[in-house]
Amino acid sequence: MLILNEMSEALASSKEPLIKQIYEKAGKKLLAIGLRRGVELPEHIAQEKAKLMVVQGEIDFNTATHSYRLERFDSFDIPKDIKHSVVGVFDAVFLLLLGDSKELTVF
Numbered sequence: 001m002l003i004l005n006e007m008s009e010a011l012a013s014s015k016e017p018l019i020k021q022i023y024e025k026a027g028k029k030l031l032a033i034g035l036r037r038g039v040e041l042p043e044h045i046a047q048e049k050a051k052l053m054v055v056q057g058e059i060d061f062n063t064a065t066h067s068y069r070l071e072r073f074d075s076f077d078i079p080k081d082i083k084h085s086v087v088g089v090f091d092a093v094f095l096l097l098l099g100d101s102k103e104l105t106v107f
Contacts, residue, residue, distance in 0.1 A: 007034040011091045017041045029098040035088030043085040050078040050098050057092030
């Protein structure tokens with residue numbers, strides 16, 4: 001996908017998170033997010049269920065009580081209403097699937 005390739009290339013010079021919406025329909029969104037090594041997606045609260053899928057690199061997903069290291073092809077269900085941040089460990093691109101339904105399914 002061209003969007004992901006462009007984001008991967010742009011990481012080399014980015015000092016901030018790169019965020020691009022890929023899809024939106026029927027209350028569902030798919031975002032691509034790029035984090036260069038050491039760049040943080042600041043602490044925030046998920047207002048809806050979400051699923052994170054790492055495409056490239058490595059990230060740390062941090063809450064007040066836990067830290068999860070996620071690598072290429074790892075996925076993670078982000079709990080609703082939990083404050084968290086994400087930090088790039090190695091230049092990373094990940095997908096974030098957001099939905100308003102009770103069950104957020106990928107397949």
